[in-house]
Amino acid sequence: MELRSEMAANRRSEATGGGGGGRGESVVEDCGRQESSCGYCKSPNGSSSVSHGLIAESLNVDDYQDLLDRGWRRSGSVLYKPDMSTTCCPSYTIRLKAADFSPSKEQNRVCRRMERFLDGTLDTKAKPELLEDLNTSKVACECECHGRSNLATVETSVDVEEDKNEPEQFMHYLSDAIDKAVQACIESETFSANLQLPKASVKGVSPTKKKKLVKGLENLSYTSNIAFQLAATLRRARSEKKDEKGSEFSGISAEDQLPSELTPRRIGEKLARSLSQTDETSGFLVQACNGHLNFYSIAEHASADKTGEEKSLSKESSTRNGNKRRCMVRCCNCCSGKRRKLEILLKRSSFEREEFELYRRYQLKVHKDNPDDITEEGYESFLVDTPLVFVPSTGDGSVPPCGFGSFHQSYVIDGRLVAVGVVDILPKCLSSKYLFWDPDFAFLSLGKYSALKEISWVKENQVHCPSLQYYYLGYYIHSCSKMRYKAAYWPSELLCPLRYSWVPFNVAKPQLDERKYVVLSDYKDEDEKPVLPPVSEMEDRDIGKALIGLRGSRLRYKRSVL
Structure with a gap:
């Protein structure tokens, strides 16, 4: 050669x-x-x-x-x-x-997870271990937005486990909804953004306690005392402000500076109104009662007014409504019919600004790169x-x-x-x-x-x-x-x-x-x-x-x- x-x-x-x-x-x-x-x-x-x-x-x-x-x-x-x-x-x-x-x-689970996310049956709010459990099987859902054609066969053992975890899922979901309402109050300057406010916790009402409730409250399912915790935090901050500056607490808006606005009752009412204006708690009726945030099951409340003929179908109805609530917990978009x-x-x-910005976020959060090392020139020479x-x-x-x-x-x-x-x-x-x-x-x-x-x-x-x-x-x-x-x-x-x-x-x-x-x-x-x-x-x-x-x-x- x-x-x-x-x-x-x-x-x-x-x-x-x-x-x-x-x-x-x-x-x-x-x-x-x-x-x-x-x-x-x-x-x-x-x-x-x-x-x-x-x-x-x-x-x-x-x-x-x-x-x-x-x-x-x-x-x-x-x-x-x-x-x-x-x-x-x-x-x-x-x-x-x-x-x-x-x-x-595992690869099949990844595909099913994406499908459930797209069709609105994946609970992205669940704890990591719970999310993994949900990924192992398809969800049984009878919501009207899905139709009966979307029903999937689920093994009995999975059903039992899901029923056992269902109250915990509801409580976790409703806690997140309350935290969003608190965040909305912060954005509207009702609460100060400078305070470290407590996270909401929701508890279930046991059947024994339900029996002791007055007539008409039998459908009370969950309750939260977050308003009392917020009131205590706001009052403490207001007191500290007075001690430091000798002036009124500025952690709430001008219209809420009266001491009466710091009571659990008023705070509970504000949160209840905020929750009622969103779809976060669809499937539940939200009411404030003396500072407590109460969540009532709409399905059970409606069944109390059924006629004798309708009550004969109560078992089928409760199953269907129960599945509706379960679907609500697993995906915030399910009941609104959004896919x-x-x-x-x-x-x-080719170079596109949107792709570069996504690349930058990925490198910073996933690979912990130095921000100064992520440049358009470096991105282009590497991937474009x-x-x-x-x-x-x-x-x-x-x-x-x-x-x-x-x-x-x-x-x-x-x-x-x-x-x-x-x-x-x-x-x-x-x-x-x-x-x-x-x-x-x-x-x-x-x-x-x-x-x-x-x-x-x-x-x-x-x-x-x-x-x-x-x-x-x-x-x-x-x-x-x-x-x-x-x-x-x-x-x-x-x-x-x-x-x-x-x-x-x-x-x-x-x-x-x-x-x-x-x-x-x-x-x-x-x-x-x-x-x-x-x-x-x-x-x-x-x-x-x-x-x-x-x-x-x-x-x-x-x-x-x-």
């Missing part, structure tokens, strides 16, 4: 339109060996992470697919490959054949800039409808951007690069959910482009516990770092348990000798189409005739 040098200007025009079978020409510059600190093992050695680097000015999708299958990966326009035998945390390329994917129970809309939009990689030459759809089955190249897949719920997946779509795969999401939606496990949707995307688009079969999850680092989640997408394969053949994860895992760096193909099959990848995976590519940067010029490989 000999090297032929050509001027950069001539090559630039070829790179954007010339060779590569109409898919552009790859232009890369060798950066050599790179040593840096490791973000996985946090080694004190500042040069423990070792890799080889390239900078790509342009890169056609076929060449990048081949590079992926040789252990390379890109970050913006930088290509890198770990030096597996010397780096502190060997990184194995991992992929999954989408058609063979078998979701786990959320999820949109998943795929577009070519791409050397991949876009290939539009041809309609002949060789390219999917969206084309090949770099894309941002955005997840939008009711018009609000909640997550963005940065992906490369190549001739054989969808390669997942990065995902950032709204911390307010952490309970939806958007990282897992987006991976499942990306796998589904590959399955769906294989119809349009038969070569598109795999989902690449980036690097798998067995020595880093935070990276092991990738093996949960089963059945996955790891790339052998020496022979570049694919080895099932269940074969590779026992070897990786023993040592970090393993020639995986040595263990591919006990009865099979190590072999090179099949011819189908080693396409006969013309390396003369690749340009190498050297001293300001571009060098092209050219075969010599001997």
